[in-house]
Amino acid sequence: MIQVGINGYGTIGKRVADAVRQQPDMEVVGVAKTRPNFEARGAVEKGYDLYAAIEERKPRFAEAGIDLAGDVEELVAASDVVVDACPSGIGADNAAMYEEYDTPALLQGGEDAAVVDASFNARSNYDAVEGLALVRVVSCNTTGLSRLIAPLQEHYGIEKVRATLVRRGGDPAQSGRGPINDILPNPVGLPSHHGPDVNTIFPDLAIDTLGLKVPATLMHMHSINVQLEDPPASGEAIRDRLAGERRTFVIPEWLDLDGAGAIKEYAQDAGRPRADVWENCIWGESVTLEGDDLYLFQAIHQESDVVPENVDAIRAVLGETDAETSMARTDEAMGLDEGFGTATE
Amino acid sequence: MIQVGINGYGTIGKRVADAVRQQPDMEVVGVAKTRPNFEARGAVEKGYDLYAAIEERKPRFAEAGIDLAGDVEELVAASDVVVDACPSGIGADNAAMYEEYDTPALLQGGEDAAVVDASFNARSNYDAVEGLALVRVVSCNTTGLSRLIAPLQEHYGIEKVRATLVRRGGDPAQSGRGPINDILPNPVGLPSHHGPDVNTIFPDLAIDTLGLKVPATLMHMHSINVQLEDPPASGEAIRDRLAGERRTFVIPEWLDLDGAGAIKEYAQDAGRPRADVWENCIWGESVTLEGDDLYLFQAIHQESDVVPENVDAIRAVLGETDAETSMARTDEAMGLDEGFGTATE
Numbered sequence: 001m002i003q004v005g006i007n008g009y010g011t012i013g014k015r016v017a018d019a020v021r022q023q024p025d026m027e028v029v030g031v032a033k034t035r036p037n038f039e040a041r042g043a044v045e046k047g048y049d050l051y052a053a054i055e056e057r058k059p060r061f062a063e064a065g066i067d068l069a070g071d072v073e074e075l076v077a078a079s080d081v082v083v084d085a086c087p088s089g090i091g092a093d094n095a096a097m098y099e100e101y102d103t104p105a106l107l108q109g110g111e112d113a114a115v116v117d118a119s120f121n122a123r124s125n126y127d128a129v130e131g132l133a134l135v136r137v138v139s140c141n142t143t144g145l146s147r148l149i150a151p152l153q154e155h156y157g158i159e160k161v162r163a164t165l166v167r168r169g170g171d172p173a174q175s176g177r178g179p180i181n182d183i184l185p186n187p188v189g190l191p192s193h194h195g196p197d198v199n200t201i202f203p204d205l206a207i208d209t210l211g212l213k214v215p216a217t218l219m220h221m222h223s224i225n226v227q228l229e230d231p232p233a234s235g236e237a238i239r240d241r242l243a244g245e246r247r248t249f250v251i252p253e254w255l256d257l258d259g260a261g262a263i264k265e266y267a268q269d270a271g272r273p274r275a276d277v278w279e280n281c282i283w284g285e286s287v288t289l290e291g292d293d294l295y296l297f298q299a300i301h302q303e304s305d306v307v308p309e310n311v312d313a314i315r316a317v318l319g320e321t322d323a324e325t326s327m328a329r330t331d332e333a334m335g336l337d338e339g340f341g342t343a344t345e
Numbered sequence: 346m347i348q349v350g351i352n353g354y355g356t357i358g359k360r361v362a363d364a365v366r367q368q369p370d371m372e373v374v375g376v377a378k379t380r381p382n383f384e385a386r387g388a389v390e391k392g393y394d395l396y397a398a399i400e401e402r403k404p405r406f407a408e409a410g411i412d413l414a415g416d417v418e419e420l421v422a423a424s425d426v427v428v429d430a431c432p433s434g435i436g437a438d439n440a441a442m443y444e445e446y447d448t449p450a451l452l453q454g455g456e457d458a459a460v461v462d463a464s465f466n467a468r469s470n471y472d473a474v475e476g477l478a479l480v481r482v483v484s485c486n487t488t489g490l491s492r493l494i495a496p497l498q499e500h501y502g503i504e505k506v507r508a509t510l511v512r513r514g515g516d517p518a519q520s521g522r523g524p525i526n527d528i529l530p531n532p533v534g535l536p537s538h539h540g541p542d543v544n545t546i547f548p549d550l551a552i553d554t555l556g557l558k559v560p561a562t563l564m565h566m567h568s569i570n571v572q573l574e575d576p577p578a579s580g581e582a583i584r585d586r587l588a589g590e591r592r593t594f595v596i597p598e599w600l601d602l603d604g605a606g607a608i609k610e611y612a613q614d615a616g617r618p619r620a621d622v623w624e625n626c627i628w629g630e631s632v633t634l635e636g637d638d639l640y641l642f643q644a645i646h647q648e649s650d651v652v653p654e655n656v657d658a659i660r661a662v663l664g665e666t667d668a669e670t671s672m673a674r675t676d677e678a679m680g681l682d683e684g685f686g687t688a689t690e
Contacts, residue, residue: 162638164509164568166528166557183511183559183566184604185642190633208635210568210642212511214528214559221528223509223555223568259529288535290553293507297530297555 004314005079005103006031007053007072007094009039011171012108013085015307017048018273020083022333023311025320029079032072036064051075053086076101081314084108091115095134104132104317106310109139109197119200121146122312122330123246126323129316137309141165141220142197144280144300148224149202151245152238152294157229159292161207164223165194168260171303172217179215186213219260219277220300228292235289242282246327247308249279249338250287257281260299270340276304278336308336349659350424350448351376352398352417352439354384356516357453358430360652362393363618365428367678368656370665374424377417381409396420398431421446426659429453436460440479449477449662451655454484454542464545466491467657467675468591471668474661482654486510486565487542489625489645493569494547496590497583497639502574504637506552509568510539513605516648517562524560531558564605564622565645573637580634587627591672592653594624594683595632602626605644615685621649623681653681 002025006017009031020026030049033040035057041064043050049069052058061068069075076082076097081104084091088110095115098105106120113119117132124146129135138146145163152158167186170177186192192211199205232238243250251257257266267275281299288295311330315321321329330336347370351362354376365371375394378385380402386409388395394414397403406413414420421427421442426449429436433455440460443450451465458464462477469491474480483491490508497503512531515522531537537556544550577583588595596602602611612620626644633640656675660666666674675681 160638162507162570164511166509166511166559168528179561179604179606181561182563182604182606183513183561183644185566185628185631186603188598188603188628188642189630190635190640208570208638208640210631210640212566212568212642214511215561216524216526216528216559218527221530221557223530223557225507225553225570253533258531258533259524259527261524261527283530283533285534286530286555290535293505293553295535295553295555297533297557299528 002026002314002318002320003029003078003080005029005075005082006085007075007082008085009033009043010085011303012306013083014039014042015274015276015304016083016085016310019307019311019334020314023330024333025329026314030069030075032075036061036066040066073097073101076103079103081106081317083310083314099133105134106313106317107134107136109137109142109306111136113197113200120309120313120316121201122309122316122323122327123147124150124201126312126316126326129313130319132317135313135317137306137313138197138201140300140302140305141194142201143306143309144222144298145194145198146201147245147247147280148298149198149205151241152226152228153202155241156231158205159227159229161205162225163194163207164210164212165192166221166223167211167213168216168218168220168302169213170217179213181215184213186211216260218264220302221260222298222300224296224298226294228294231289231292231294235287235294238289238294239284239287242287246331247279247336247338248282250282250284253285263299266340272340274304276307277301278304278308278334279338280305308334347371347659347663347665348374348423348425350374350420350427351430352420352427353430354378354388355430356648357651358428359384359387360619360621360649361428361430361655364652364656364679365659368675369678370674371659375414375420377420381406381411385411418442418446421448424448426451426662428655428659444478450479451658451662452479452481454482454487454651456481458542458545465654465658465661466546467654467661467668467672468492469495469546471657471661471671474658475664477662480658480662482651482658483542483546485645485647485650486539487546488651488654489567489643490539490543491546492590492592492625493643494543494550496586497571497573498547498550500586501576503550504572504574506550507570508539508552509555509557510537511566511568512556512558513561513563513565513647514558515562524558526560529558531556561605563609565647566605567643567645569641569643571639573639576634576637576639580632580639583634583639584629584632587632591676592624592681592683593627595627595629598630608644611685617685619649621652622646623649623653623679624683625650653679
């Protein structure tokens with residue numbers, strides 16, 4: 001069994017912990033947190049061994065009545081792989097610790113690509129990270145773009161990708177974020193970081209990205225143009241191909257899912273943990289071919305689409321199995337069934 | 346003096362009435378409304394003669410203590426041109442009345458293009474509407490796109506326009522509109538109506554548009570890609586050219602206007618009536634050339650950018666003056682000075 005430590009138990013860390021625990025070939029050694037809060041309490045309730053990420057703050061856990069299993073260094077030493085889900089920038093700071101204990105680590109997409117040995121997306125470059133010490137699972141948006149780009153590039157060739165990312169201003173619990181009642185070009189200058197980030201997975205791809213922020217918290221929305229080198233006869237062929245991919249959910253019209261709110265409600269109804277939506281949600285009606293220009297809309301759940309990717313990255317960095325076997329195992333264990341069940345077959 | 350009647354005194358009508366009144370060569374005959382409300386009271390306060398748009402509702406005005414000057418037919422008969430700013434669809438219903446009184450009429454962009462003799466944008470096709478009976482001033486978004494397309498097509502040629510329109514869900518006073526906390530592909534299927542609508546002004550232009558709706562009320566935001574036939578050496582050349590155009594405000598970085606809220610506040614500070622923003626607001630930093638692909642962000646004030654266009658359309662349909670003379674006269678009378686004053690010279 002692969003022993004997995006999770007350093008950072010916030011939005012991503014807590015989800016990765018649960019997903020790892022569900023895997024038949026993995027065990028959660030424990031999770032590390034900097035301070036006691038509702039998520040620390042949740043970790044205890046779920047029976048995860050809790051480690052202190054910051055030595056000086058250990059008394060705070062004692063005051064809150066939470067028992068610690070030890071320090072984060074002990075967690076790292078006991079793990080075959082660590083998933084670092086600390087806030088952006090902290091992962092880079094932790095790199096020396098992982099190196100000290102000779103434990104391969106997976107950082108998240110908020111870290112600088114220059115910090116790591118390679119960036120990772122399961123569908124796109126699973127084999128590229130075997131044996132590396134420091135791997136970065138790319139961000140939610142870059143994961144969503146990569147899942148789309150990989151099959152399009154393989155089957156039709158890509159002349160250029162032009163994408164406008166209409167981003168949620170913050171997650172539902174990030175009460176300090178904005179905007180409220182505004183639409184912000186963000187960044188104002190081009191390109192947004194997403195294009196260069198996609199190039200960490202597809203180095204030779206021509207891609208221009210524009211980013212905006214809007215007063216919404218549920219999911220990101222991508223307005224996508226992919227100019228294809230060798231387009232098929234119709235958009236339907238592309239729609240069918242995307243529907244056949246793992247972790248892409250091509251929304252049929254009759255489900256009447258008009259936006260992120262409806263998708264999240266569908267996920268709640270389906271009993272998804274935390275109403276998570278691990279798949280790219282692509283509106284089938286939007287998949288349109290105009291000459292060699294493909295257009296589509298896809299919604300990306302910023303809190304969860306990287307979770308199965310982190311699970312796969314654990315196997316990939318250890319050289320366990322191949323991409324398809326790993327992805328199938330991950331998805332089956334998590335209950336990741338595109339269409340949220342069998343209702344859309 | 347051109348005698349102008351305004352049928353419909355809501356968001357657009359009240360603004361057009363004020364702008365017409367400011368023109369040295371025009372007079373407002375009066376304005377027509379269907380019912381007494383805060384805007385009817387405003388019309389009385391401003392001294393506009395008020396006409397009843399619906400015969401049966403005249404007693405309501407009397408009950409509200411508002412004197413009427415007559416019926417809408419009398420307004421139409423007394424006008425050289427009528428600006429029809431009624432809700433979408435009503436303009437088409439009114440067409441027979443305008444024909445009966447042989448009064449040329451300007452409908453708004455919510456009407457079907459097939460209803461009118463021609464569609465209008467001052468910068469793009471001023472000369473095309475002279476002598477026509479029924480002309481449509483295109484919508485706020487189509488106006489914003491046309492103002493941008495005209496100079497780009499003239500100077501560089503356009504291979505294709507690809508635009509994502511991140512639309513405000515409703516105007517500030519439209520309390521029944523949504524979404525709240527969501528991002529909706531709208532329409533889900535492509536293209537949005539904006540592309541075909543731009544083709545009523547530029548019939549041969551290749552343009553694909555995608556529309557979304559978000560929880561914001563202040564302005565629309567356009568994420569624009571224009572593939573140029575003969576691009577200049579740099580994006581700066583395009584930025585300078587756009588800055589030299591009427592009714593385009595290229596926002597300099599130092600103004601620190603990060604979104605629609607800041608632009609509207611700037612308009613308030615500048616003393617603009619109703620904090621209106623008549624210009625395309627283009628972020629200078631966003632104007633970027635990647636090969637032959639031009640990208641930029643522009644914000645469009647849905648309540649007011651068509652107002653100067655309606656004023657010009659009055660002269661255009663009567664064959665008065667040329668486009669540049671009309672636009673200059675309109676802008677001077679309204680106080681439309683790109684940059685909202687002289688602060689950005």
